[in-house]
Amino acid sequence: xxxxxxxxxEISVVEKEDVTLDCVYETRDTTYYLFWYKQPPSGELVFLIxxxxxDEQNEISGRYSWNFQKSxxxxxxxxxxxxxxxxxxYFCALSEASLTGGGNKLTFGTGTQLKVEL
Amino acid sequence: DAGVTxxxxxxxxxxxxxxxxxxxxxxxxxxxxxxxxxxGQGPQFIFQYYEEEERQRGNFPDRFxxxxxxxxxxxxxxxxxxxxxxxxxxxxxxxxxNPSDTQYFGPGTRLTVL
Numbered sequence: 728x729x730x731x732x733x734x735x736x737e738i739s740v741v742e743k744e745d746v747t748l749d750c751v752y753e754t755r756d757t758t759y760y761l762f763w764y765k766q767p768p769s770g771e772l773v774f775l776i777x778x779x780x781x782d783e784q785n786e787i788s789g790r791y792s793w794n795f796q797k798s799x800x801x802x803x804x805x806x807x808x809x810x811x812x813x814x815x816x817y818f819c820a821l822s823e824a825s826l827t828g829g830g831n832k833l834t835f836g837t838g839t840q841l842k843v844e845l
Numbered sequence: 846d847a848g849v850t851x852x853x854x855x856x857x858x859x860x861x862x863x864x865x866x867x868x869x870x871x872x873x874x875x876x877x878x879x880x881x882x883x884x885g886q887g888p889q890f891i892f893q894y895y896e897e898e899e900r901q902r903g904n905f906p907d908r909f910x911x912x913x914x915x916x917x918x919x920x921x922x923x924x925x926x927x928x929x930x931x932x933x934x935x936x937x938x939x940x941x942x943n944p945s946d947t948q949y950f951g952p953g954t955r956l957t958v959l
Contacts, residue, residue, distance in 0.1 A: 731887075760945050770933055772888070772950035779945060818887055822944040830901035831944045832878070833937075835887030 729754045731821050733836035740809050740843055747805045748839045750819030756780075758824035761795065761802045762833065766816040778802065809843045816840050847872050849951035851936050857957045858926050866921040866954045870938030876900075877919040878948060879911060880935040888935055894919055895942045923956075931958045 730753040740746045752761065763775040776786065778795050786793050790810075794803045806813055820833040850869045858864050870877050876895045880888035890903035894913035908924045917938075923930055933955050937948035 758944075762947070764950070769952065770955075771952040772935065772937075774947055774949060777945075777947050820887075824944045829942065830893050830895070831876070831939060831942050831946050831948065832890045832893060832901050832903070833880075833888070833948060834890070837885075837887045 729756075729759075729821050729823055729834045731819050731834055731836035733817075733819055733839050735839045736837075737840040737842065740841075742811060742843055742845055743808050745805060745807050746809050746841065746843075747803055748817050748819075748841065750802045750804070750836060752800050752802065752819070752821050754821060754823055756823045756825045760822040760824075762820040762822070763793070763802075763804050764818045764820060766818060766838070768815070772818065775804075806841075809841075811843050811845060814841060814843045849936055849938050849949055851934075851951040851954050853954060854952070855955045855957075857959065859959050860926055860928060862926050862958075863922065863924045864926060864956060866923075866934050866936075866956070867918065868921070868936030868938075868951060869918045870936075871949050874938035874940050874949070875917050876939045876942035876946075877913060877917065878937045878939075879919070879921045880937065881905070882933040882935055882953070884932070891921070893942060900942065926958045928958050931956060 732751045759780045764772040816838045820835045878893040879891040882888040893901040933953045936951045939946040
């Protein structure tokens, strides 16, 4: 069965520090998709990035970067030069391609609370 | 471009009552999923609707039911409410509902059961 583990419950950093959020996943599928979402205090989940299992190219988008490694089943997320507005709960999620009947059910981790202080 | 909308924002019910939550998907999307998020936890998948039928279902009892309308909007119904049903209920929409499709979430409905 699929599973997503975010071992870091809470991380506190000072503004301008770099911070990496860890995500480890389990799946028997060879084709799957990984996502990161951000949940600010307002509650709405905001989509950040999607990666598929056959594309291990890492990506940088502004202050955000992602490191996908199939060999270790990890999909880590780094914020460079963190800002107070980055404070939120970050969720890693998995969608598998072999689901019976189709569909794109997401399996989420328990989230990492990031607090960026001045 | 309107995003996913949900109503109501907050709801307070007592044990044993029934509740209906509503969701309108992002413009152009035809697939709606519902998630339950307990305090301090990640969202848990309840079910997904596509072409007005339930396509996938998570590990939730039959007290949780839903519906999708021809305009793709959706309702989540919970019967015989329990204290443990208190949570943030999130609706998400996507186009087609393939595993590669990104789901976009609404702001959620905060349900409190007393």
